Amino acid sequence: MPCRAVALSTVLAAALGAAALLLTTPPADPARASAESAGEMFVCEQVESRYPQVFGRTCGPGRWGPISDFTVIDRRDDGTYRCQSGWAEGPVRISGQNCRPQRG
Template structure:
């Protein structure tokens, strides 16, 4: 019987802890999240512009997935390119479509 009571109290404590975490975590703000993603910047070792596309290699941060309204920076000469849409494949690659040179 004592083992069962200890197991029950452990489960109850875990459930209460999870409930407390949910109650104290602020809800996600979708508008803020999209604004943060919209301003993303990728600094790359090698950037190859082929307008209206731009390709970056060895980039930071190493994010994966679709992108929108982001900037690619060439570390060699600080050239910057603003792209409307694109795709990131972690550190190896970033590709952007509908890009314009901003500086460089």
């Protein structure tokens, strides 16, 4: 009987672990998935769009210098913008030119 209890508790622990993983994994987002495969992605705390330009503040990853073929995502509402060229100033700001909205 003790072996059976150990086996049952092992199966139960594995099932609870799998359930916890499913609950903490975010759902698949097709727009974000296509953005990730298209080039570099910057997630910003604040994004302002003035088409065809997009400006982001407090962005990650912190990269410096000219950038091209990238995506800017607004963390507040998941607005996604695809840009052809731009400039990154570390985690402080991103400016993108020739951008178009993907979502948001």
